[in-house]
Amino acid sequence: MQTLDMSELDLRTVNATLQQQKADTNQTVWEIVNPKGSHAIAVGLDGPIEVAVRGSTGYYCAGMNKEATVHITGSAGPGVAENMMSGAVIVEGDASQYAGATGHGGLLVIKGNASSRCGISMKGIDIVVHGNIGHMSAFMAQSGNLVVLGDAGEALGDSLYEARLFIRGTVKSLGADCVEKEMRAEHLEILGDLLERSGTDAKPEDFKRYGSARQLYNFNVDNASAY
Amino acid sequence: MCGIVGLFLKDTKLQPQLGAMLTDMLVTMTDRGPDSAGIAIYGDGRDAGSKLTVQSHDPAADFADLDVFLKDLTGLSVSVTVKNTHAVVESSAQDLEVIRTALAEHRPSIRVMSAGNIIEIYKEVGLPKDVAQRFDVASMSGSHGIGHTRMATESAITTMGAHPFSTGSDQCLVHNGSLSNHNSLRRSLKREGMSFETENDSEVAAAYLTDRMNKGSNLGEALESSLDDLDGFFTFVVGTKDGFGVVRDPIACKPAVMAETDQYVAFGSEYRALVNLPGIEDARVWEPEPATVYFWEH
Incomplete structure (x- = not known):
């Protein structure tokens, strides 16, 4: 394992070192020590490496991740795994605002709670939160899956497009155009796979599915005078 | 931000x-x-006393002999500790408002940052x-x-x-x-x-x-x-x-x-x-x- 100590190395050196690891690298296992809440740790990774961040992180950890697996042993600040393309990001603690925002792919697992705007404008990422999520989560979410073992805050899925939301606990309120939907066999299969990959034995049958009522984003000629 | x-x-x-x-x-x-x-x-x-933290853009002029100045003006005994552009004026609790009024009238370039028994506030540009x-x-x-x-x-x-x-x-x-x-x-x-x-x-x-x-x-x-x-x-x-x-x-x-x-x-x-x-x-x-x-x- 290669160790990068942030009490000795500056952020640019740490990130440049990790970004140089491409598909053919032999150095596939890394750890970052003394992160001390720094911003933008391990962003823009572009190869199949494993990075353990030992501690808590500030803004935008593991943003734009591609193929790498980033494991944060503490909590993550705002915008963790923002715009992730592929790979995986695992947060052992809590995540702050807009976790997984605009993500195109990959898996984000938050083992604690996520605060407001989790999965805002998600575009294909899968997010599994073992705790609760805050208000305005999955706002304008376009595709992908948001799975929550705990409760959801106010205005879940407001102005939702085609992302699937699976919530086991209570939902404080649904946002505009978000409705509860029937859980069919294909959904149980997707959910079961995500739960297993996120390291929980929660049962898919205990969840409810929410999605778009498709009244808001479809052009409706009857409303033409309002535009 | x-x-x-x-x-x-x-x-x-x-x-x-x-x-x-x-x-x-x-x-x-x-x-x-x-x-x-x-x-x-x-x-x-220090429950018996009070503190007034004040600030001046010209501390050399405004805070020089401020304790003597206030004593002459009000007859009250105060202690003044100058810290850069700020000063802490300590007095007995019942005298606080008299001192505050005296400062406002006679040293208008002095501004009050805080008043109370124990609070001190220090703030500046930079x-x-x-x-x-x-x-x-x-x-x-x-x-x-x-x-x-x-x-x-x-x-x-x-x-x-x-x-x-x-x-x-x-x-x-x-x-x-x-x-x-x-x-x-x-x-x-x-x-x-x-x-x-x-x-x-x-x-x-x-x-x-x-x-x-x-x-x-x-x-x-x-x-x-x-x-x-x-x-x-x-x-x-x-x-x-x-x-x-x-x-x-x-x-x-x-x-x-x-x-x-x-x-x-x-x-x-x-x-x-x-x-x-x-x-x-x-x-x-x-x-x-x-x-x-x-x-x-x-």
């Missing part, structure tokens, strides 16, 4: 280190607010590390303290526009955000008898809480009602003589992290501000919920 730090000590053994810990936290928040910085320190309780150094904040001891690094969005970069704002005895408030109904609220608070030093929105929030507490609310109740009456974005950290409170607006887009151990309660705009606190690895660390009041009292 602004940076907020706060520390409320439960363990009295840490009190001599309060200023040093707060300085470290404040300087870490420099990139959230490089325009100006300020700190409120609740020092050792980088947080420079501001902290000018007042030697690191050497101060106390039971709790609040600091702020300002990136001005709402009004001018001036000493009086820096935080913390103090609008009542031993009270202070720092703010990250912007209020949208502060002008109408300022007008109605003026009708209630509150006075204002600046056009700053955060001063209105401080005065609002002072007004509520003057009318009998405790800190927690005053913060609770602010959620109904203040419109805009805010994370507030508030101090009273023996209390420490935090509230965020319902949208809660201004960042906040809290940590609690047996020794202290700490607040930071970011976790970075908390990383050097003793025992932080094992502290309970959480993000305060939107529209939820948190407060602690000694």
Whole structure:
């Protein structure tokens, strides 16, 4: 394992070192020590490496991740795994605002709670939160899956497009155009796979599915005078 | 964007280190607010006396022989400790208003930063590390303290526009955000008898809480009602003589992290501000919920 100590190395050196690891690298296992809440740790990774961040992180950890697996042993600040393309990001603690925002792919697992705007404008990422999520989560979410073992805050899925939301606990309120939907066999299969990959034995049958009522984003000629 | 730090000590053994810990936290928040910085320190309780922290742009002239000047003017005995552009005027508690009035009339270039039994507020334009150094904040001891690094969005970069704002005895408030109904609220608070030093929105929030507490609310109740009456974005950290409170607006887009151990309660705009606190690895660390009041009292 290669160790990068942030009490000795500056952020640019740490990130440049990790970004140089491409598909053919032999150095596939890394750890970052003394992160001390720094911003933008391990962003823009572009190869199949494993990075353990030992501690808590500030803004935008593991943003734009591609193929790498980033494991944060503490909590993550705002915008963790923002715009992730592929790979995986695992947060052992809590995540702050807009976790997984605009993500195109990959898996984000938050083992604690996520605060407001989790999965805002998600575009294909899968997010599994073992705790609760805050208000305005999955706002304008376009595709992908948001799975929550705990409760959801106010205005879940407001102005939702085609992302699937699976919530086991209570939902404080649904946002505009978000409705509860029937859980069919294909959904149980997707959910079961995500739960297993996120390291929980929660049962898919205990969840409810929410999605778009498709009244808001479809052009409706009857409303033409309002535009 | 602004940076907020706060520390409320439960363990009295840490009190001599309060200023040093707060300085470290404040300087870490420099990139959230490089325009100006300020700190409120609740020092050792001397219930018999009162403290007036004042500021002048010409301290050499305004603070020279200030104790003699005040004694000649009022017949009261005071002690004056000058710290850079600020001075702490100590007197017996019942003399505070007489001294304050005398200063306003005869040394109008002196501005009052705070008044009370134990609070001292130091704030100036400049980088947080420079501001902290000018007042030697690191050497101060106390039971709790609040600091702020300002990136001005709402009004001018001036000493009086820096935080913390103090609008009542031993009270202070720092703010990250912007209020949208502060002008109408300022007008109605003026009708209630509150006075204002600046056009700053955060001063209105401080005065609002002072007004509520003057009318009998405790800190927690005053913060609770602010959620109904203040419109805009805010994370507030508030101090009273023996209390420490935090509230965020319902949208809660201004960042906040809290940590609690047996020794202290700490607040930071970011976790970075908390990383050097003793025992932080094992502290309970959480993000305060939107529209939820948190407060602690000694």
